[in-house]
Amino acid sequence: MRLDAVTAELRPRGDLESVDLGLALARRDFWRCWILWLMAMGPATVLFAWLLWDYPGWLLFFCWWFKPVGARMVLFQLSRRLFGEQPTWRALWHEVPRAWSRRFWYRLVWARLSPFLPVTMAVEDLEGLRGDAYRRRSEQLLRRGSGVLTTNFLLSDLLAGWFGLALFGLVVLLMPQGQDAVWTNAMEEWDPSDLTTIPPLILRTIGGCMLLAMSLADVFFTAAGFGIYVNTRTWIEGWDVELGFRRMAQRLGKVLGLISLMAVCAFSTDATARAERGGEANIPARRAPEEVIREVKSSPDFEVQKVKRKVAKSSDRDISFGGAGIAHGFATLLTVLAISAVVGLVAWMLWKYRHVFARAAEADSGGEKRPTARVVMGMAVTPESLPPDLTAAVWALWQQGRGHEALALLYRGTIARVIERGQVEIHEADTEGDCLRRVEAAGQVAHPPYFKRLTRVWIRMAYADIAPSDEDVSALCRDWPFAERRAA
Amino acid sequence: MSAYEAKVDTLQAVELAEGVEIRLRMAGPLLRLAAYLIDLCIKTGIWIVVFLVMMVAGVALGDKVTAGLLALIGFFMEWLYPTLFEAGRWSATPGKRAVGLKVVQVTGSPITVGQAFLRNILRWIDAMPFFTYGFGMASCLATRRFQRLGDLAAGTVVIYDRQPALPVVAAPPPIGAVPLPVGLTADETRTLVLFRERAGLWSAGRREEIADQAEVLSGARGAAGVARLMAMAHWVQEKRQGGGKR
Numbered sequence: 033m034r035l036d037a038v039t040a041e042l043r044p045r046g047d048l049e050s051v052d053l054g055l056a057l058a059r060r061d062f063w064r065c066w067i068l069w070l071m072a073m074g075p076a077t078v079l080f081a082w083l084l085w086d087y088p089g090w091l092l093f094f095c096w097w098f099k100p101v102g103a104r105m106v107l108f109q110l111s112r113r114l115f116g117e118q119p120t121w122r123a124l125w126h127e128v129p130r131a132w133s134r135r136f137w138y139r140l141v142w143a144r145l146s147p148f149l150p151v152t153m154a155v156e157d158l159e160g161l162r163g164d165a166y167r168r169r170s171e172q173l174l175r176r177g178s179g180v181l182t183t184n185f186l187l188s189d190l191l192a193g194w195f196g197l198a199l200f201g202l203v204v205l206l207m208p209q210g211q212d213a214v215w216t217n218a219m220e221e222w223d224p225s226d227l228t229t230i231p232p233l234i235l236r237t238i239g240g241c242m243l244l245a246m247s248l249a250d251v252f253f254t255a256a257g258f259g260i261y262v263n264t265r266t267w268i269e270g271w272d273v274e275l276g277f278r279r280m281a282q283r284l285g286k287v288l289g290l291i292s293l294m295a296v297c298a299f300s301t302d303a304t305a306r307a308e309r310g311g312e313a314n315i316p317a318r319r320a321p322e323e324v325i326r327e328v329k330s331s332p333d334f335e336v337q338k339v340k341r342k343v344a345k346s347s348d349r350d351i352s353f354g355g356a357g358i359a360h361g362f363a364t365l366l367t368v369l370a371i372s373a374v375v376g377l378v379a380w381m382l383w384k385y386r387h388v389f390a391r392a393a394e395a396d397s398g399g400e401k402r403p404t405a406r407v408v409m410g411m412a413v414t415p416e417s418l419p420p421d422l423t424a425a426v427w428a429l430w431q432q433g434r435g436h437e438a439l440a441l442l443y444r445g446t447i448a449r450v451i452e453r454g455q456v457e458i459h460e461a462d463t464e465g466d467c468l469r470r471v472e473a474a475g476q477v478a479h480p481p482y483f484k485r486l487t488r489v490w491i492r493m494a495y496a497d498i499a500p501s502d503e504d505v506s507a508l509c510r511d512w513p514f515a516e517r518r519a520a
Numbered sequence: 521m522s523a524y525e526a527k528v529d530t531l532q533a534v535e536l537a538e539g540v541e542i543r544l545r546m547a548g549p550l551l552r553l554a555a556y557l558i559d560l561c562i563k564t565g566i567w568i569v570v571f572l573v574m575m576v577a578g579v580a581l582g583d584k585v586t587a588g589l590l591a592l593i594g595f596f597m598e599w600l601y602p603t604l605f606e607a608g609r610w611s612a613t614p615g616k617r618a619v620g621l622k623v624v625q626v627t628g629s630p631i632t633v634g635q636a637f638l639r640n641i642l643r644w645i646d647a648m649p650f651f652t653y654g655f656g657m658a659s660c661l662a663t664r665r666f667q668r669l670g671d672l673a674a675g676t677v678v679i680y681d682r683q684p685a686l687p688v689v690a691a692p693p694p695i696g697a698v699p700l701p702v703g704l705t706a707d708e709t710r711t712l713v714l715f716r717e718r719a720g721l722w723s724a725g726r727r728e729e730i731a732d733q734a735e736v737l738s739g740a741r742g743a744a745g746v747a748r749l750m751a752m753a754h755w756v757q758e759k760r761q762g763g764g765k766r
Contacts, residue, residue, distance in 0.1 A: 041529035044718075046684045052530040052548035052666070059661060060528055187550075198652035205649060252661060256550075268721050270730050276711030277733035284702060284736040 034332060035274055037116030042272045045263050047180040054259020057110050058252050065109055065251045069102035072128050076101070077243065088232070088239040095243055096189075100139060100149060102247065103254040104131040104157060107150070110258050111158050135162075147185030148174055150257020151264070176267060177260040184253050192249040196242035203237060407460055408467070411444040415452055418445050423509040435499050442508065443490045446483060449514035454478030464491055479513040532665055532677075534628045544628055545680040547621050549660045552678055556653075558615030563601060599640070607636035612681070620682035626665070626675050635674040642670030689720030691727070697755035698748060701737070709756055712737075716753035719746075 040057060058065055077095055084091040108127055112119045119127075135156065146152065152170045155161050161169050174181075207215060218233040230238075266272055328334075382389075406414050419425040422445045429438035447467060450456045456474040458467055468487050472480045486508060492498040500508075531543040570593055578586040605613040611622045611630050623631050623639070631639075646656030646668045656668040665677045704712065712734075719727055724743075731738065731745040738748040 039527055041527045041531070044686055045530070046686075048548070048551050049530055049545065049680070051550055052546065053528070055548050055661060055666075056528045056530060056664075059664075062662075183550075194652060195654055195657070198649050198654035201650040201652065202654070267718075269726055270715070270718055270722055273711055273715050273718065274730045274733055276708065276714070277730060277737075280704070280708045280711065281733055281736045283705075283708075 034115055035271060036278055036333075038114060038271075038275070039116050040114055040262070042262070042266050042275060044267050044272065047177045047260065047263075050177065050259045050263030051180060051184070051256040052259070053263065054256040055252055057114065057259065058106075058255030061109055061113055062251070065106045065255070066247065068105040068109055068124060069247050069251055071125070072105045072131055073099065073102045073247070076132075086232075088235045092239045092242055096246060097144060098140060099246065099250050100144065100153065101131050103150065103250055104134075104153060106251050106254045107154060107157060107258055110255055111154070114262065147182040148178060149185070150254050151177075151181060151261045154258065154261045172268065173261065173264050176264045181257060181260060184256055188249050188253040189246075192246040193242065194245075195249065196238070196245035199241035199245055200238050203241065408444070408447055408458055408462060409464070411440060411447075413444050413448040413451060413458075415448055418448055423512050423515055427506065427509050430502070430505050435505075436493060438505070439490050439493045439500075442512075443486060446486055446512075446514070450474075450478050450483065453514060482511060482513050534626070536628070542628055544624070544677060545683075546665050547678045547680050548666050549657060551619050551621060551680075552616075552660075552666075555613065555615040555619045555621055558618050559602070559613050560615075562614055563597060566597065602640045602643070603633070603636045606631060606640070607633040616678070617681075620680060621678050622681035623676050623678055626677055631674070631676050635676055639670035639674040639676050642668075642673050645669050688717045690717050691719035691750065694747065694750040694754045696751050697758065698751040699755050700752055701739075704737075712749065712753045713757060716750055716757070719750070 040053060045053060073095065076098060077091075080091050080094045084094070105124070105127065108131070109119065109124065139153065139156070143149070143152070148170070151173050152166075155166055155169050155173065159169065204219075214233065218231040221231045222234050223229070406412065418441075422441070426438045426442045426445075429435075429441060447458060450467075450471055451458055454471065454474050454477045456470050456478050458470055462470070464487055468480075468484060471478045471483045474480075489500050489504060489508065493500065530546055530548070532546055533541050533543050535541050570590070574586050574590055581589075602613050606623045610617050611624060616622065623636070625631055625635065643656075646659065647653050648655045656670075659668045659672065660666050663672065665671075667677060671677060715730065715734075722730070727746050728742050731749050732741050734749060735741055735745060738745040738752070740748055
């Protein structure tokens, strides 16, 4: 038993929850368990059927009496699987005769009617205890959950009968009418109110349904009992706590050296005190490293043989079954096709939506080409649309008396420069107010005070037709902050 | 067999929208059977009362009216008895409530009227063949959350509503308290406390075996390790919390 390989969540549960755990375990391995049950009981059933063909009631009784054999196989499978081991069919097959012969007189005759069978059988089969040890261990384990076990014992046969009748009902429902003369005759002959004379065919059908229902019920109720057994052991042996400690040790193991150092420092007084009392508590702290290494290595975690054997087996199977090889090749082909399809799709998408990336690249590259707005308020603001010496052109226009055009040129020239040099993002739909706000947000590089002054003059000129004085215009031209070219 | 296989468990973790994980304790078929039988008894009781009343009233009303009324009452009781109770404040029929079960959505929230109606309409499918509940039982055993067909259709589960108090059988209290030498995660601290609280159930030898697993923490094996772990658990439970209060 390897606790760290356990494949169910161990925690102390209530009795009914442990039954649910058992049912969940049975569900995981249902087909295996059921086939095993049938494997153990099948030959015997055939034998009984041959001997007792004319007495279906006795046949049913004998199968019912010996059903612990099937339960034994279910228990074998569930317990191996719980601790992370999947027994091979060969091993399971070898287990069948043992399931019949192990303590036959006790288990299948004397203690057959014990309601605690799933737990005591686990003690006998899984723990291998006999005699006095068996008795004491069983008593100890039955302190918890014996009530539910008794209920289950009664319920298992009750429900098996109940669902046996359900199956029979299903058979009657699904049997095509008038197709099978024998069956139809038997059904017509059958008078349900008279229980003493049921036609043999009907009786055998009912018996078969009962057997089937019994096998299913027994798989689940055995698993329920096993759940109780596991839960009881979790309680009285602290399996969950041990697992928790193991996980903790694994985590802390990484800083083992540091901790042991700390432990030695922190508890040295404690240890010496105990040493004076003659205790043996401080001995482990001084153990030789070789001893520790040997102990660690003796842990089952270091066994590697099993892994090797499994690898060999799987390669064997690959060779022996041609079908597996073909399937493997087919799978590879499918994988390659799928991958190439995905690659093709991605490439096609990239090509189809390349403009997205082109635009993103432009936005990223910044400076040189930023046509955020080519036209603002109906005025072209690209550098190419402006005269080389802007302020001179503005002044010339002003002198000619075309004041509106002069200020418009100055304003759009300023916006063009603000876009170009100040890196201000101005959109085509922006108003003067928006432009001013953006320039102010851009900071000193865009010269917000000048822009504000110009904007006020421009708005008065454009919308209110109030012309500024000559001095104002010449000052605006003189103070134009983007005019390196003229200075040079 | 893969090591990554999910462990079998009767709890199902559900992550809520807030990122909090809760665990629903799925209830298996046995207790639900008990709840069903209790409900059956209650319904039978109601039927007996109704029949007695109708026998008296039938003298005045006449046979046909009585038969019609009985059919109506039967109809409403079969369809509405579970639906109304499960959609109501209890989220459970009286039988379920008596044994401590509750119907909730798969996400853990209370079920709606529509879901209650759906899962109880499909009860008639689950009850097949011939009201033996064979289909319901098969579906219940075959699904991870013990859902019958009605549950699967409505997206509901039946969970344990009451958490039974797990007995604490603590070992004799330790003499001193030893602070933890390293920081432990919440799970690890809980394990340490569980070790103390359940140690009374274990034999001395088993205690040492378990404590040996935590040698990294205690720095000692055998009885000394047990004593040190107990002292640490004592510190975690008493001293550290006391320090927090001060």
